[in-house]
Amino acid sequence: MRRTASPLSLILLGTGVFLLVLAPLLVSYVSPRAKKNPIDISTTTVFTGTGSYFDTKSLELARDKPLTITRQVRGDVADSVRSGRAVWDVSTSIDTEETLPAADTTDSLQWTLERWVTDRRTNEPVHCCKEQPVFDGEAYLKFPFDVEKRTYRWWDGTLGSTVSLRFSGTKKIQGYEGYRFTGTVAPAKTGTRMVPGRLVGLPERGQVLAEEWYANHGVELVVDRRTGRIVNAMIGPRKTLRAPGGKKDALVLLDSRRMEFTPATQRAQVAQASADSDKLRLVGETLPVGGGAAGIALAGSGLFLVVRGRRDTPDQG
Structure with a gap:
């Protein structure tokens, strides 16, 4: 048998x-190859809050007014494929009630256009592909994949440098739990601007090269652990002018204690983070x-x- x-x-x-x-x-x-920053990204995030700003029409400080920050991120697919990096074009505008909806970005209180290039796996900056500005750090529009409970170096474009954001526990946004990172920005000189002397307390001088200063009352980012996607952001920007060599702020350009993602933006960010995390x-x-x-x-x-x-x-x- x-x-x-x-x-x-x-x-x-x-x-x-x-x-x-x-x-x-x-x-x-x-799994490691699935953890890559997208190149065909197309997102819009909106912050709202109240604050004060210098009204260029009345030449006076407008106090406790609604403010809106709109950030649009578009991936440059052609340059991303060619370089093997994630090439993202980022448009950010700050608007008042009078400039919304902004038919022209030049009507906004402030508008910037940047190009950020990162390694798709590590999220580290890559200096190529007409990057503007040259930036540093570990976290920008998102954190790296597999976020850790530690301090991260977050790039603040207005400051032009990195800010230390420490891990501060967890927080739920729209019922979705993420890691919470917090920090502040001490007042720092960020540039100069030619203005009438009277605006910075020097009426006897026609035009002066005033100093631009920036601070942030508080930064709070809530981040999805697996994907590094920011599901909620809160910032408190303050921009002022000082007389050349001055020790005190002479003119407030923008000051808000709290600007935060709108509920609609939170829901959209949570939905995308949840879907990507599940994958x-x-x-x-x-x-x-x-x-x-x-x-x-x-x-x-x-x-x-x-x-x-x-x-x-x-x-x-």
Whole structure:
């Protein structure tokens, strides 16, 4: 008599071995390659709050007025593919009630256009592709993947330098929990501007090269742990002018204690973070663990049937 394994046992054994081989590949090969900054990004985030600003029409300080910050991020797909980096064009405008909706960005209280280039996997800055400005740090429009409970260097474009944001626990936004990072920006000189002397307390001088100063009452970012996406942001910008060599602020250009993502922006950011996080969890945790467990079960069953459940067939001779 010759003993042969049943087709079922071989199928179970083969499938189990395949799943056992696939599980570590998902963790070591597929998951790291899924953690890449997108190149076809197209998002708009909106902050709202109240504050004071210098009204250039009345030449007076407008106090406790609604303010809106709108940031649009568009990926330059062609340059991203060509360079292998994430090339993002970022438009940021600060508007008052009078300049909304902004038919022309030049009507805004403030408008900037930047180009940020990062390594798609590490999120570190890459200095190429007509980057503007040259920036530094670890966190910008997003944090790196797999956010840690530590202090990060966050790039503040207005300051033109990095700010230390420390891990400050967790916080729920629209019911979704993220890591909370906080920090402040002490007053710092960021540039100069030619203005009438009377605006900075020097009425006897026609035009002076006033000093631009910037501070931030408080920065709070709530970040999705897996993707590094910012699901909520709160900032408190303060921009002022000082007389040349002055020790005190002479004119407030912009001052707000709290500008925060609108509820609509929070919902959109949470929805995207949740969807992306679920995909990463699937390839990095659910499939490897489930596949490994299924592989062990199937391979074990198949091996058992091969050893113990073969069919006896007559020898041919």
